[in-house]
Amino acid sequence: MEPLMIFKALSNETRSQIMMWLKTPEEFFDEKPYLQQGLNFQIGICVGDIQAKAGLAQSVISSYLLTMQKAGLLESERIGKWTYYRRNEKIIQEFSDYIKQKL
Secondary structure, three states: OOHHHHHHHHOOHHHHHHHHHHHOHHHHOOOHHHHHOOOOHHHOEEHHHHHHHHOOOHHHHHHHHHHHHHOOOEEEEEEOOEEEEEEOHHHHHHHHHHHHHHO
């Protein structure tokens, strides 16, 4: 875990919002299309759904997601032609512990 990378990743309002959306995806996204494909939110949220919610260009959202993934905040899984992102709770907990102990 690199705290500075995490701080930088979270310093953007949209990236912080994405983290909140992914914490409780059932509040922000429709699970029906996932269930119809035999999936659920445990796999993560599709980039297209995140992009639609954020209202930004797909390339911007992809860049944001990659930044958060490099910081360790997100994990991704590719299924077919779609990529799904979910929070990396282990790293988030490590970061939380770091803040409690060091700051």
